[in-house]
Amino acid sequence: MMSATSAPRLRFQGITKRFGTVTALDEISFDLKAGEIHTLLGENGAGKSTLIKILGGIYQPDQGEIWLDQDQVTLRNVADADRQKIRLIHQELSLAPNLSVAENIFLGREPVSWGILRRRQMNRQAEELIARLELSEISDVTAIVSDLSTAQQQLVEIARALSQEARILILDEPTSSLSEVEVEALFKTLRRLRGQGVGIIYISHRMEEITRLSDRITVLRDGKTVGTAKTEDVDTATLIQWMVGRDIKEHFPRPPYRPGAVALKVTELSNPQVHDISFEVRYGEVLGLSGLIGAGRTELARALFGIDRLQRGTIHIDGKPVQIRSPHDALQQGLVLVPEDRKRQGLVNDQSVAFNITLPWLKDWITGCVFHYEVRDAIVERTISRFGVRLSDAAQPVRDLSGGNQQKVLVGRWMERPPKILILDEPTRGIDVGAREDM
16 A cells, blocks of 8 residues: 655656647646556546556657656657556557467567577466466467457456566556456456555546555546545545536436347357357347356357357247358348457448448448438438547547547447347447446
């Protein structure tokens, strides 16, 4: 636990960052003590990710000062931050998909002797690290990362960051894909690092996690600091009020349950990832699927959407047997999947918000070689308004939006013509309580 009289390990003073005409950070001041877990809280787009990217050397501030252990520093790039032993775990995965788990953990720091990679030594060190961190879901350090689930890849990100000595550790939504067991193992590691004097900046939208783990909490809204408080001195209602500037309920009213006819029925679905799965879901019903990492939740969604082939079992939609061998088949049957990894599986990151929203509806606004932009713009405007997407312009690349606003685009594009069956895989991953209410 931090000492009340200890000097700050890190101090931001008057940090401002602009992107064109948009002010992302407006004179932010913030400090972090050695041996402290300090949570940054705020809505999507509040400036949290921009602030930590400045600390990670990814962005440079337009004005303001950064102090580390009483010394003013300039973090011109990622290498500068690395030399200062600042470690960052991103919300969005940054792994090399074609390399193994061990190769990703030690990327750029591989054990080499006489120019030869000591692969056996590297694998052994990776196994020891994973055992020490209690990341039991990573069973094979030689596995190729692209073959892992999103949750397992998140654990590899965590292992990579914790494989090096850290003065400051920054975690951006590290538990968004993890099971309760893995969350507890991570918290145990973070408390141990706190006891060793590491300063930890923690970003999460999960209130229960924040109050369990944090020593202090700072709330950002619209690029400005709203308030900082010791965790024991502030309640959840106050934090939400600081975040969104209004009162909202954490527990949303449940609409009347009036299920209709059976929309989807699956019987004994099986492939190498799922075994003998049977269930049905009715119109007007939300069916929840839960389970630990590796239990088959995502794998079942992929199989239903035709990404992974089924070896056995039947699928009925509206009481009729259907064959779904591809995503195109699924869409033709009125079945839509919103995937867990929005950047890799859901969005075309370099394309505009407008392009991503209207991607499923190209036939509605393109006739032959004629582009009916007024139709496209109407679809985009309805989606942005309905889901409260915060952006400067629909022509900007979707990659420039915050994670929560990207998720609104991903879900919202299917609501122009709602499907019969909507499968959502971790739909609130990395989004704040206000965005969840909007969703």
